[in-house]
Amino acid sequence: MDLLLLGGTGFLSRTVAEEAVSRGHRVTALTRGVSGAPPNGVTAVHADRNAADEMARAVRSVKVAAVIDMSGETVAAARIAARELASADSYVYVSSMNAYRNWPPGPVRGEDDPLWDEESDAYGPVKAAGERILSRAFGDRLLSARAGVIVGPREIGGRLTAWLHRISAGGRIAVPDALDQPMAFVDVRDLASWLVDAAERGMSGPVTATGPYGMTTYGGLLRACRETVSATGGPASELVPITEKTLLEAGVQPWRHLPFWLPEEVARTAWQIETATARRLGLPSRPIEATVAGTWEWMRRAGTAAYQAGQAHGLPPELERSLLS
Incomplete structure (x- = not known):
């Protein structure tokens, strides 16, 4: 599978890149090129995700069947990705439990709990806005992984x-x-493996992605x-x-x-985080x-x-x- 990673050199993203390569996928990582090279076996392309022209040039010649987005930190980045990668068969977006309006302190009773819905540069509202933008572009081709506390x-x-x-x-x-x-x-290795699973299987919908309470x-x-x-x-x-x-x-x-x-x-x-959906979809712990x-x-x-x-x-x-x- 031709897999594009948005990110590829950080904590989670490097682990995802290594997992994808180990499964034999053809992996390209789009990074800014300022925090080192991605793992062996990964082709690197460089762009600032917030710059539409840079993003367009970087992905123009990249074959993309699926995307795993681990560097979505702005609303602009989500909008640009939605436009430039609209043809992808599967888009896996690493969101956050901070997208839930009432967490913390929570609890989170399920994926239908309310998300932030106002414009803000704060982390949680940005992640929620990213989900909305990408959902409009990809529909049932989008999986939003609302990651919990990642360790490992x-x-x-x-x-x-x-x-x-x-x-x-x-x-x-x-x-x-x-x-x-x-x-x-959630162990970074478990989350990384599951994100690649999600791209391979075309999983969709929002999922609270952390370990069981x-x-x-x-x-x-x-x-x-x-x-x-x-x-x-x-x-x-x-x-x-x-x-x-x-x-x-x-x-x-x-x-x-x-x-x-x-x-x-x-x-x-x-x-107190309900993770029944994650367990049903095979997120290990x-x-x-x-x-x-x-x-x-x-x-x-x-x-x-x-x-x-x-x-x-x-x-x-x-x-x-x-x-x-």
Whole structure:
């Protein structure tokens, strides 16, 4: 199959490119050309997706049976893609759960929950607008994958990598006391494989693309991190639960300072995501222990770059010392 990827060098998009090549597809990746080359076996073309003339020139000679769009960050990009790629048999658009008007805090009860419908440059409204524009152009040839929290190897957002980075340093570690809070993630490798499936099979419609609610808990995630690091000779560490009241009074920023942590009032609904459609359409969900192990293996192999990504989030050392004292 002649597969065009919009993106091909990032966290999700590189994983999709590798998966598509491994299946024998003829893969072209359209990128800006500023963040490295796509994987071996992928033909690269370069354009700014927000520039209609550049996009038109870049795709003019590319054979396109299916598109996987992982770089749709503006309304203009959606409009240009809808016009220039209108002949594609299948269009898979990576949207976001942020397209849902009421998430967070949620819950998300199904794909019919309301989306943002006003003009805005904010992330969620842009994703919702992209879905509307592409739906008008492609109809039942469009699948909108409303991705949840993506984790796994090459994760440069600094969330799971931040916990692994901190636990690998050992010692007493401040963690939220909400260790029994159910959570849900999607491994980048599972999502990438499923997106290629969707392009191959011509899946259509909106799909909330994340793991099942309660696939792990906050405590389960942290224990998996500690056990994975320990199994490779990492130092001993002690998880020290800190109450929400203490964390907030100390100025701890939810999600940023303690990745994946949300105050209880938000967390009790934000993780309640209905994923029956995703399960029916075959989106896999590997155990969190496998995701953590794969991420840690990548971090050890990647070295400095991975550890720098792991420092993008996390408690400042002086704040953690204060909490632990």
